[in-house]
Amino acid sequence: MSKGRSLSxxxxxxxLQRAKREIDKLKKQISSLRKQLKRVDLNRYHDLRDLVEKxxxxxxxxxNDTNHEKQLKEAWRCHKCSTGYLRIILIPRLDxxxxxxxxxxxxxxxxxxxxxxxxxxxxxxxxxxxxxDGAS
Numbered sequence: 790m791s792k793g794r795s796l797s798x799x800x801x802x803x804x805l806q807r808a809k810r811e812i813d814k815l816k817k818q819i820s821s822l823r824k825q826l827k828r829v830d831l832n833r834y835h836d837l838r839d840l841v842e843k844x845x846x847x848x849x850x851x852x853n854d855t856n857h858e859k860q861l862k863e864a865w866r867c868h869k870c871s872t873g874y875l876r877i878i879l880i881p882r883l884d885x886x887x888x889x890x891x892x893x894x895x896x897x898x899x900x901x902x903x904x905x906x907x908x909x910x911x912x913x914x915x916x917x918x919x920x921x922d923g924a925s
Contacts, residue, residue: 858915861913862874862915865890867898869892869898872894872898873892873894874892874893875890875892876890876893876914876915876916877914877916877917878917879916879917887905887907888904888905889904889905
């Protein structure tokens with residue numbers, strides 16, 4: 790009878806060891822899945838953080854654009870009438886793009902500068918494309 794008990798106890802020990810190995814494998818798998826989940830969460834939050842920062846930058850740019858436009862209008866105030874501002878009118882020609890500055894107060898003032906070659910980096914001011922408002 791002792792042989793019968795030993796066979797059943799061996800079988801139980803084998804089953805127990807098999808179960809322990811499965812548990813260890815499952816623990817390792819859980820650990821690796823948790824690590825992957827952390828990486829996914831970090832990437833997701835990182836992307837969300839980028840989107841929030843981008844939105845904040847766009848909001849600040851809108852505010853800065855309105856302030857910037859006011860500053861440009863003040864900086865390029867017309868010297869003749871003092872009510873309008875000199876806006877840039879781009880003129881595409883065969884030999885390149887040229888610009889001139891013309892007073893926005895067209896009813897009372899005809900002040901304008903001579904045409905010059907346009908350089909996007911160097912020329913600052915409020916730009917109006919030629920023919921945008923039907924004038925010029």
